[in-house]
Amino acid sequence: xxxxxxxxxxxxxxxxxxxxxxxxxxxxxxxxxxxxxxxxxxxxxxxxxxxxxxxxxxxxxxxxxxxxxxxxxxxxxxxxxxxxxxxxxxxxxxxxxxxxxxxxxxxxxxxxxxxxxxxxxxxxxxxxxxxxxxxxxxxxxxxxxxxxxxxxxxxxxxxxxxxxxxxxxxxxxxxxxxxxxxxxxxxxxxxxxxxxxxxxxxxxxxxxxxxxxxxxxxxxxxxxxxxxxxxxxxxxxxxxxxxxxxxxxxxxxxxxxxxxxxxxxxxxxxxxxxxxxxxxxxxxxxxxxxxxxxxxxxxxxxxxxxxxxxxxxxxxxxxxxxxxxxxxxxxxxxxxxxxxxxxxxxxxxxxxxxxxxxxxxxxxxxxxxxxxxxxxxxxxxxxxxxxxxxxxxxxxxxxxxxxxxxxxxxxxxxxxxxxxxxxxxxxxxxxxxxxxxxxxxxxxxxxxxxxxxxxxxxxxxxxxxxxxxxxxxxxxxxxxxxxxxxxxxxxxxxxxxxxxxxxxxxxxxxxxxxxxxxxxxxxxxxxxxxxxxxxxxxxxxxxxxxxxxxxxxxxxxxxxxxxxxxxxxxxxxxxxxxxxxxxxxxxxxxxxxxxxxxxxxxxxxxxxxxxxxxxxxxxxxxxxxxxxxxxxxxxxxxxxxxxxxxxxxxxxxxxxxxxxxxxxxxxxxxxxxxxxxxxxxxxxxxxxxxxxxxxxxxxxxxxxxxxxxxxxxxxxxxxxxxxxxxxxxxxxxxxxxxxxxxxxxxxxxxxxxxxxxxxxxxxxxxxxxxxxxxxxxxxxxxxxxxxxxxxxxxxxxxxxxxxxxxxxxxxxxxxxxxxxxxxxxx
Numbered sequence: 031x032x033x034x035x036x037x038x039x040x041x042x043x044x045x046x047x048x049x050x051x052x053x054x055x056x057x058x059x060x061x062x063x064x065x066x067x068x069x070x071x072x073x074x075x076x077x078x079x080x081x082x083x084x085x086x087x088x089x090x091x092x093x094x095x096x097x098x099x100x101x102x103x104x105x106x107x108x109x110x111x112x113x114x115x116x117x118x119x120x121x122x123x124x125x126x127x128x129x130x131x132x133x134x135x136x137x138x139x140x141x142x143x144x145x146x147x148x149x150x151x152x153x154x155x156x157x158x159x160x161x162x163x164x165x166x167x168x169x170x171x172x173x174x175x176x177x178x179x180x181x182x183x184x185x186x187x188x189x190x191x192x193x194x195x196x197x198x199x200x201x202x203x204x205x206x207x208x209x210x211x212x213x214x215x216x217x218x219x220x221x222x223x224x225x226x227x228x229x230x231x232x233x234x235x236x237x238x239x240x241x242x243x244x245x246x247x248x249x250x251x252x253x254x255x256x257x258x259x260x261x262x263x264x265x266x267x268x269x270x271x272x273x274x275x276x277x278x279x280x281x282x283x284x285x286x287x288x289x290x291x292x293x294x295x296x297x298x299x300x301x302x303x304x305x306x307x308x309x310x311x312x313x314x315x316x317x318x319x320x321x322x323x324x325x326x327x328x329x330x331x332x333x334x335x336x337x338x339x340x341x342x343x344x345x346x347x348x349x350x351x352x353x354x355x356x357x358x359x360x361x362x363x364x365x366x367x368x369x370x371x372x373x374x375x376x377x378x379x380x381x382x383x384x385x386x387x388x389x390x391x392x393x394x395x396x397x398x399x400x401x402x403x404x405x406x407x408x409x410x411x412x413x414x415x416x417x418x419x420x421x422x423x424x425x426x427x428x429x430x431x432x433x434x435x436x437x438x439x440x441x442x443x444x445x446x447x448x449x450x451x452x453x454x455x456x457x458x459x460x461x462x463x464x465x466x467x468x469x470x471x472x473x474x475x476x477x478x479x480x481x482x483x484x485x486x487x488x489x490x491x492x493x494x495x496x497x498x499x500x501x502x503x504x505x506x507x508x509x510x511x512x513x514x515x516x517x518x519x520x521x522x523x524x525x526x527x528x529x530x531x532x533x534x535x536x537x538x539x540x541x542x543x544x545x546x547x548x549x550x551x552x553x554x555x556x557x558x559x560x561x562x563x564x565x566x567x568x569x570x571x572x573x574x575x576x577x578x579x580x581x582x583x584x585x586x587x588x589x590x591x592x593x594x595x596x597x598x599x600x601x602x603x604x605x606x607x608x609x610x611x612x613x614x615x616x617x618x619x620x621x622x623x624x625x626x627x628x629x630x631x632x633x634x635x636x637x638x639x640x641x642x643x644x645x646x647x648x649x650x651x652x653x654x655x656x657x658x659x660x661x662x663x664x665x666x667x668x669x670x671x672x673x674x675x676x677x678x679x680x681x682x683x684x685x686x687x688x689x690x691x692x693x694x695x696x697x698x699x700x701x702x703x704x705x706x707x708x709x710x711x712x713x714x715x716x717x718x719x720x721x722x723x724x725x726x727x728x729x730x731x732x733x734x735x736x737x738x739x740x741x742x743x744x745x746x747x748x749x750x751x752x753x754x755x756x757x758x759x760x761x762x763x764x765x766x767x768x769x770x771x772x773x774x775x776x777x778x779x780x781x782x783x784x785x786x787x788x789x790x791x792x793x794x795x796x797x798x799x800x801x802x803x804x805x806x807x808x809x810x811x812x813x814x815x816x817x818x819x820x821x822x823x824x825x826x827x828x829x830x831x832x833x834x835x836x837x838x839x840x841x842x843x844x845x846x847x848x849x850x851x852x853x854x855x856x
Contacts (some may be wrong), residue, residue: 042075044320048313050074056316057298060279061286065269066091068285068323076320077327081187081266081287085143085159085175086110086392086521087399088132103402104132105341105522106392108349110145110171111500112518114161114543115593116352117634118658119174125348126178128341133184134334139326140185140231142396146172146219149501149544150195150574151555153470158393158500158519162543163575163590164653165215169222176227183329185230185322188223190268192216192250193568194235197469198560199817201270202772204238207568208753210646212239213681213688214572221259230263230322234283236271238565241759243273251282264318270822273772276301284315291829342403346523350530351632354540355594356514361492363534363596364452366418377451379415379422381408382443382486383479384430385456390498391524394806395466405525407456407496414529423450427486430460431805433476440485447490454532455483458498467810469560473550475503483507496528502546505587516540534596539632539658541593541702545575548587554578557743562761563777569742569750569758571734576703577649582737591636591653591702597627597663601635601707606697608712615715617673621699621708625661632660635669638698638706639677644691645720646680646727647734651698673697675717683755684723692716769843771821771836778820778843787839791815791826 048056055071063069063078070078083089088104107113107125116122133141145156149163161168176186193205193216207216223229232255235244244250245267255261264284272278272286275294286294301307355362364379386408392399411422425443429436447453457479464470474480487493487510494513497503498520508514515538517528530536547553554570561567573581576590605620623635635658638651655671675690682689692715699708731749733741740746744761751757769778775791778784795811796803815826820840824831838853 044317044324047075047320048317051316053299053302053309054295056312057295057302058292059316059319060284060298060312061295062289065288068319076323079139079323079327079330080137081140081142082133082136082138083396084129084141085145086113086397087401088129088136088138088141089397089399090136090138101398101400102136103400104136105338105345106399106401107345108352108521109158109393109397109500109519110161111158111543112349112352112520114167114171115354115518115540116348116658117167117541117543117656118351119170121348121351122171122174123178125344126175127181128178128336128344130179130182130184131334131336132341133179134182134329134332135336137330138184139330140187140322141179142187142189142233144172144175144186144223145189146223147190147192147194148216148219148574150568151553151559152473152502152544152547153550153559154195154501155197155464155469156393156395156466158464159397159466161219163545164543165218166222166653167543167656168219169226172219172223173226176223176229180227180230183326185263185326186227187231187233187266188220188227188229189233190235191220191232191255191265192235192244193239194237194244196560196566197467197813199563199774201236201817201819201822202238202774203561204241204565204759205568206240206565206754206758208571208750208755209683209686210681210753211568211571211574215574217254224255224259224261228262230326231266231285232261232263233266233268234271236268243271245271245273245283246277246281248281256282262321264315264322270818270825273821276307279315280307280311284318288825289829290824293824293833338402342523345521346405346527346530349517349520349523349527350536350538352518352540353520353527353531353538354516354542354592355531355538355596356516356588356592357508357511358594359512361452361494361512362515362532364532366415366420366533377420378449379411379420380425380443380446380450380453380490381411381422381456382425382427382446382453382482383456384426384428385458385498386424386454388430389524390430390458390461390519391521392519393465393500394461394810397466398807401522404522407525407528410525410529411532414533427455427482428478433460433463433478435478435481440482443482444485444489447486447493450490452492452494453486453490454494454496455486456496456498457483459500459503461804461806462809464500465806465810467813470501473502473504473547475499480506483511487511494532496532498524502544502587504549508587516542534629537596537629537631538593539595539634541591541634541636542588543590545579545586545590546588547579548585551739552579552584552586554737554739554742557739563763565759565761567744567747567750567758567761569747570737571750571753572647572649573737577652578737580703581650589702589704591634591700592705593634593702595627595629595631595633597625597629597631599633599661599701600624600626601699601701604697604699604708604710606710606712608714614675614717616675617677617697617712617714619655619671619673619697619699620668622666622668623659623661624666625663628663630660630662632658633701634658636700636702637671637673638700638703639673640696640698641678641691642694642696644680644693645725647731647737648680651703653703678714678716682721682724684721687718689720689724690714690717691720769820769840771840772819773840773843774817774819776816779816781843783839783842788816791823
């Protein structure tokens with residue numbers, strides 16, 4: 031039964047409703063009623079609406095429970111790491127439509143997603159929820175997702191705005207980013223999603239950005255988001271991200287979630303009455319909130335039922351279009367006995383690895399979906415080979431609940447592999463390796479998986495590895511296996527989709543949306559990831575992902591944009607034509623793609639741009655356009671893409687604007703960032719002149735014109751300081767600093783009282799979650815508790831602990847005993 035039944039309310043216009051509200055009513059609308067719902071004012075025509083977690087499925091909690099595993103059944107689609115690998119916005123739009131339909135059934139007005147944070151480091155524990163290391167690809171996929179969901183009348187929440195690129199101390203860390211990196215790397219994905227998708231809400235991040243909490247960042251929330259980009263919806267806090275409520279409201283944070291049990295509403299009222307806060311600011315915020323409520327509420331009124339089987343099949347289709355074939359020595363697609371197949375090409379198949387029967391198909395945390403259906407690869411393969419000459423056999427290979435090798439399981443797998451013609455090993459990263467709440471510690475897969483692959487490949491020459499992981503891994507065994515299929519975290523239809531590709535029912539067409547480095551030390555963010563207890567320096571600036579690897583000529587395991595097919599493609603006839611459109615010079619790029627193989631298939635044609643000379647430092651190449659095309663054998667299609675003035679632009683810190691610099695540019699066309707098949711040259715006339723700051727940049731930061739890893743180390747900050755415009759702040763909290771509301775329980779744990787508080791909080795969490803909570807969820811929650819600001823204790827207690835009591839504890843931590851006791855007892 032729906033715990034929050036919706037009633038029909040005949041709404042007036044938002045402006046009319048606003049004019050009838052009291053000061054207290056207006057303030058009350060600026061925060062939630064509880065953890066998931068907004069407040070209603072029925073006599074004024076304001077209904078309550080529900081917001082729930084996404085983004086690759088609907089995570090609606092049963093009742094008002096706030097756990098991570100008690101949600102209503104829903105379709106678990108592939109996670110964003112897989113979705114981006116499809117490079118297919120039309121497909122993602124269809125998935126968005128399906129998500130919107132499920133929201134309509136469950137009376138959910140706003141689905142919290144998508145996440146478009148840049149994959150700065152492959153170690154970020156939440157990378158599975160994000161699209162790419164490239165802002166153009168991220169923004170394009172996000173816009174399609176938003177458009178699909180909102181086509182059903184359901185709102186979305188673009189997150190986490192902004193520069194939330196790690197889990198370690200994400201609630202308090204200060205991300206120090208220069209303006210070029212901010213504008214060219216970390217904001218454009220949001221910008222494209224806002225301008226093309228117009229999400230009903232944007233969720234601000236927990237962290238600080240250059241000294242200011244994102245929840246209080248006026249430049250971010252108002253100047254850039256609302257004024258420059260034209261966002262028409264509201265800004266909602268991430269759950270518990272609000273620091274100072276009145277400051278946040280002034281900066282452009284309209285809605286606080288979850289409920290503060292009226293405490294922050296009262297602060298708003300007091301601020302207006304004292305003259306500290308202009309009532310017009312409150313009115314503007316409430317008007318935005320009302321517009322979203324009245325826009326999304328109608329979708330929750332009518333009963334609706336989605337087609338579960340159709341959504342399951344869509345999840346299967348999405349994954350088949352997203353998987354990346356990383357290696358294939360002509361062993362795939364699997365040949366099955368029958369007419370025209372040689373006898374020595376077939377035979378028994380060994381299926382090895384627990385993931386084959388118990389799939390790793392999603393990540394952990396707030397995006398954890400309760401799937402209404404779940405396929406596995408073992409059952410799907412057995413079903414597919416029914417009636418054929420092949421027989422499949424299974425060996426466990428490892429224990430999915432530990433990273434340590436299980437010798438007996440490996441021995442059994444090796445023995446089985448010796449009796450079979452072909453072996454498929456299902457491996458990757460266990461649940462405990464990556465999650466919301468904590469970051470990965472290594473790029474390597476666990477020894478239990480790597481050792482298994484090495485051992486089996488040592489006795490069987492026909493090994494295929496199918497990977498399930500949310501982010502890049504190293505592959506020390508790559509030369510010893512015949513094929514590698516990357517599936518990422520593939521959702522509930524993973525098993526059937528994998529078999530579709532292995533058997534050739536579907537030709538793989540996914541391309542990597544992120545680089546797989548050879549080693550962690552090659553990644554430009556590594557010297558400063560995850561930073562210290564207080565801040566993290568983004569000293570690599572714009573050199574993120576392939577932008578660094580290509581510029582520094584650093585070899586990688588698999589480059590950005592890479593992916594194989596069962597067929598082959600040829601590129602030809604590149605034509606570049608310069609045109610004037612609405613007073614702005616653009617370049618029309620045209621070329622042909624031909625399927626030269628024996629299978630029908632899809633190719634992602636990618637266009638990169640390189641500036642031959644520039645007054646500022648620029649990456650060797652940057653993605654500026656792409657198109658996915660389907661071609662039958664022998665078929666040729668022309669691809670057309672437009673490079674507008676923004677494609678040629680850099681952010682000019684001297685003029686605080688985009689500068690489309692005149693000069694010679696190379697247009698690079700290929701099937702990946704490294705596999706460039708066509709090149710052309712264009713003399714672009716430019717739109718404006720670089721500022722004196724830009725012209726002087728080479729003298730200020732010469733190292734960035736030929737970057738190396740040494741430039742990014744914490745001990746080499748002089749050039750980064752010039753980019754940043756100031757000396758980077760200290761990475762670690764000074765232990766002599768007094769504790770404040772923004773100090774974490776981890777910080778407080780350096781005192782006896784703090785250790786006691788942390789232990790009480792962790793035990794309380796264990797009691798609340800219950801013994802049935804699995805270890806991956808508990809590990810995530812324990813990490814979140816350790817790194818939670820003291821101000822959030824009230825939220826964790828469900829409002830039972832007021833801020834004055836928290837201030838009392840802080841006073842005690844600071845050894846101000848009398849004040850602390852007074853706050854606690856008064």
